[in-house]
Amino acid sequence: MTRQMTGAEMVIQALKDQGVDHIFGYPGGAVLPIYDEIFQQEDIRHILVRHEQGAGHAAEGYARSTGKVGVLLVTSGPGATNAVTPLADALMDSIPLVCISGQVPTSLIGSDAFQECDTSGITRPCTKHNYLVRSVEELPRILHEAFYVARSGRPGPVVVDIPKDVQFATGTYHGPSNVSHKTYHPQLKGDLDAVRKAVDMLVNAKKPILYTGGGVINSGTEACQMLRELVALTGFPITSTLMGLGAYPASGKEWLGMLGMHGTYEANMAMHECDVMLCVGARFDDRITGRLDAFSPNSKKIHIDIDPSSINKIVQVDLGIVGDVGHVLEDMVRIWRAGGKKNDKQDLATWWERIKIWRKRDCLAYRPNEDVIMPQYALQRLSEKLKGRDYYITTEVGQHQMWAAQFLGFEEPHRWMTSGGLGTMGYGFPAAIGVQTAHPESLVVDISGDGSVQMNIQELATAIQHNLPVKIMILNNEHLGMVRQWQQLLHGNRLSNSYVEAMPDFVKLADAYGAKGIVCDKPDKLDAAIDEMIAYDGPVIFDCRVAKLANCFPMIPSGRAHNDMLFSDEAEDETMIANAIGDAGKKLV
Amino acid sequence: MQQGSAYFIEEVSTVQETHTLSVLVDNEPGVLARVIGLFSGRGYNIDSLTVSETSHEEHISRITIVTTATPPVLQQIRSQLGRLVPVHEVADLSTFDVAPLERELALIKVTGTGDKRVEALRLADAFRATVIDATAEHFVFEMTGRQNKIEQFISIMQPLGLVEVCRTGVVALRRGPNKT
Numbered sequence A: 001m002t003r004q005m006t007g008a009e010m011v012i013q014a015l016k017d018q019g020v021d022h023i024f025g026y027p028g029g030a031v032l033p034i035y036d037e038i039f040q041q042e043d044i045r046h047i048l049v050r051h052e053q054g055a056g057h058a059a060e061g062y063a064r065s066t067g068k069v070g071v072l073l074v075t076s077g078p079g080a081t082n083a084v085t086p087l088a089d090a091l092m093d094s095i096p097l098v099c100i101s102g103q104v105p106t107s108l109i110g111s112d113a114f115q116e117c118d119t120s121g122i123t124r125p126c127t128k129h130n131y132l133v134r135s136v137e138e139l140p141r142i143l144h145e146a147f148y149v150a151r152s153g154r155p156g157p158v159v160v161d162i163p164k165d166v167q168f169a170t171g172t173y174h175g176p177s178n179v180s181h182k183t184y185h186p187q188l189k190g191d192l193d194a195v196r197k198a199v200d201m202l203v204n205a206k207k208p209i210l211y212t213g214g215g216v217i218n219s220g221t222e223a224c225q226m227l228r229e230l231v232a233l234t235g236f237p238i239t240s241t242l243m244g245l246g247a248y249p250a251s252g253k254e255w256l257g258m259l260g261m262h263g264t265y266e267a268n269m270a271m272h273e274c275d276v277m278l279c280v281g282a283r284f285d286d287r288i289t290g291r292l293d294a295f296s297p298n299s300k301k302i303h304i305d306i307d308p309s310s311i312n313k314i315v316q317v318d319l320g321i322v323g324d325v326g327h328v329l330e331d332m333v334r335i336w337r338a339g340g341k342k343n344d345k346q347d348l349a350t351w352w353e354r355i356k357i358w359r360k361r362d363c364l365a366y367r368p369n370e371d372v373i374m375p376q377y378a379l380q381r382l383s384e385k386l387k388g389r390d391y392y393i394t395t396e397v398g399q400h401q402m403w404a405a406q407f408l409g410f411e412e413p414h415r416w417m418t419s420g421g422l423g424t425m426g427y428g429f430p431a432a433i434g435v436q437t438a439h440p441e442s443l444v445v446d447i448s449g450d451g452s453v454q455m456n457i458q459e460l461a462t463a464i465q466h467n468l469p470v471k472i473m474i475l476n477n478e479h480l481g482m483v484r485q486w487q488q489l490l491h492g493n494r495l496s497n498s499y500v501e502a503m504p505d506f507v508k509l510a511d512a513y514g515a516k517g518i519v520c521d522k523p524d525k526l527d528a529a530i531d532e533m534i535a536y537d538g539p540v541i542f543d544c545r546v547a548k549l550a551n552c553f554p555m556i557p558s559g560r561a562h563n564d565m566l567f568s569d570e571a572e573d574e575t576m577i578a579n580a581i582g583d584a585g586k587k588l589v
Numbered sequence B: 001m002q003q004g005s006a007y008f009i010e011e012v013s014t015v016q017e018t019h020t021l022s023v024l025v026d027n028e029p030g031v032l033a034r035v036i037g038l039f040s041g042r043g044y045n046i047d048s049l050t051v052s053e054t055s056h057e058e059h060i061s062r063i064t065i066v067t068t069a070t071p072p073v074l075q076q077i078r079s080q081l082g083r084l085v086p087v088h089e090v091a092d093l094s095t096f097d098v099a100p101l102e103r104e105l106a107l108i109k110v111t112g113t114g115d116k117r118v119e120a121l122r123l124a125d126a127f128r129a130t131v132i133d134a135t136a137e138h139f140v141f142e143m144t145g146r147q148n149k150i151e152q153f154i155s156i157m158q159p160l161g162l163v164e165v166c167r168t169g170v171v172a173l174r175r176g177p178n179k180t
Helices: A007-017 A029-039 A052-066 A078-082 A084-093 A119-126 A136-151 A164-168 A192-203 A214-219 A221-234 A265-273 A325-338 A345-359 A375-386 A399-407 A428-438 A457-465 A481-490 A506-513 A523-535 A574-578 B031-041 B071-083 B115-126 B147-160
Strands: A002-006 A022-025 A045-048 A070-074 A097-103 A129-132 A157-163 A170-174 A208-212 A238-240 A255-258 A276-280 A300-305 A319-322 A391-395 A443-449 A471-476 A516-520 A540-545 B017-026 B048-055 B060-069 B087-092 B101-111 B130-134 B138-145 B162-167 B171-173
Touching: A002 A007, A007 A029, A007 A136, A007 A164, A007 A170, A022 A052, A022 A428, A029 A070, A029 A097, A029 A164, A045 A457, A052 A070, A052 A078, A052 A084, A052 A097, A052 A428, A052 A457, A070 A078, A078 A084, A078 A097, A078 A119, A084 A097, A084 A119, A084 A157, A097 A119, A097 A136, A097 A164, A119 A129, A119 A157, A119 B031, A129 A136, A136 A157, A136 A170, A157 A164, A192 A276, A192 A300, A192 A319, A192 A325, A208 A221, A208 A265, A214 A221, A214 A325, A221 A325, A238 A265, A255 A265, A255 A399, A265 A345, A300 A325, A375 A399, A375 A443, A375 A471, A375 A523, A391 A399, A391 A428, A399 A443, A399 A471, A399 A481, A428 A443, A428 A457, A428 A471, A457 A506, A471 A523, A506 A516, A506 A540, A516 A523, A523 A540, B017 B031, B017 B071, B017 B171, B031 B060, B031 B071, B060 B071, B071 B087, B101 B147, B115 B130, B115 B138, B115 B147, B138 B147, B147 B162
Parallel strands: A022 A045, A022 A070, A070 A097, A097 A157, A129 A157, A208 A238, A208 A276, A238 A255, A276 A300, A300 A319, A391 A443, A443 A471, A471 A540, A516 A540
Antiparallel strands: A002 A170, B017 B060, B017 B087, B048 B060, B101 B138, B101 B162, B101 B171, B130 B138
16 A cells, blocks of 8 residues: 655554554654654544653553563653663663654754754664664654564564654655565574474483573563473473573473572572573573583583574583574474384482482572561462462563562463663663553553662552552662662672662652552551452552561572572571672672 | 583584674664674674774675683674664674684884884884885884784884884675685
């Protein structure tokens, strides 16, 4: 379909042709023509945020919970710079976004015009790709390309910066069907010989482990299904990164829990002692590997990733397979079945016996308290109350995030939205708004801390305006808990600026915005408070006052290896805490 | 290297190697900034960089980058370059059986009179540099060659009145009939 229209019309038409039904944004001078088009149609619903960072994270939440591309619309200058954090966040966590930004008219570019900034220059290192549109004739191609690039291969954010004169100019529009990309064609199928070799390695493994990541979820529900089939077929133990939770069900008997810095003892020990590691759509992040020269020292490593640069980036692997996780896992399952491959049941049983011993360490145990709500207990109670419901969880960043990953089990992909790579405080609440927009009937809970929630608290107005009944559950310990925990471990318990003074009254704050505020500080009242939060038909801030000095364990302190974890019962000893991290570790992040 | 993880892989070396990469890109605005930004953002070295459109119909440019790094980092550089959306192809010319053809062009300005001037001209002739500009007090030599030849010529000119130098950086192609 080709016809004449203005650049602004093309933007809306292209969004429709790409199947977009919601966008998140904030108007301003350089995007007024596009906003005028939004006003004159009803197919695309615009969610007005209160800060462009909120728009970006909302689009991320929308994308991650649907598997579709999230779209945000911002103005030039400060509009675009405010969107930089979510763009960087989406790049780190491979979330498909298209950010449409207004730009000053072409004739004014470079003149330091009002609200001008070099958006394409600023966003170049924090996007997968970006475009400055120079004429209306290239706009339709760029818009459709942007969606293609955002969702193909390893997904990521794409910026389309459109000068105001291009929005007003008239040109010929064409739909997505006649756009084929000149250069960008990611490899989807893995090399079959390599896949066969991988299956051989797995069949002959005595102590195998599957280490999976966000790539499985990005690949889609079929990939998660293939992963489940592979585990069922092999009986291998499986662990996952923070980003990969939900790809394999937490109730599955092969599930070891999350691995890494705050992962479970059994997952980390199994990683350390395995003889064959199958890494699927994960990237050996420093929060996963711990001390690199002691990382899984005796294993052969297989790595499946759609991004060739992920393979051998941090850890040299024995077999790298470039391809879409879903395709490669499908081939793997097929070859395993066709070969009638049987691994040695006895070896595997011995391996599981060993894992069971590690499991008995009960690494997530904490000391219960009758007077004060322990944060872990709060999450266990929430988890109980979520059972049987259709729910989505987002988090901010900090201790609450790690506890949520440890204590809330995920059975399905796309149900868990968290900022993994960039670690963006202030992510969870706007992300929850995006999730709720995509799933209006579902229960969406943002697990938050008292620090993070204040980083994008203004979005409460967005939730109210658009009737998005998001629940914020603040595990309020009046501290920047993870900062404090590191200060205890690294800096002689000198708590520099990690105590949050002048805490707002969250109940009154909720009330001021027209939301519901709930506060609870007693373990015996907790269940009722959670029930009240879930039952309320509208946005809720639940100020859950938890133990002020609880720390998040188990933990691999920086500079230590997987088999060298710190547990909560050991960490009660002050000298243990003071000596937990060596001098080398203190230099790491 | 990671202990014990090397079954089929080559020994991970910490020795730095200098490689010449040939990168074909769409000649679109910002493409060079993407490449340079990748190198600075990830802490890679650029020893030399040349760029020009080489196929006008398709608007394709060839970027030739000389970089020094350990073999694993060189592999990362190739993969990261390949990840840039406007990149068509990344070839590491230093991985072929024979070393690539590499040439650089330099303009070298030398001033002086008397014996030094005569000596400069004599050496320029020996190095096959040509005089492209001259007055009674100066020469500008143009020379093309491998980098070490140019380095050598410049250092010889140093005591003979070297004023300034302009160099293009390395251009390179694979030897033999095949495309890079």
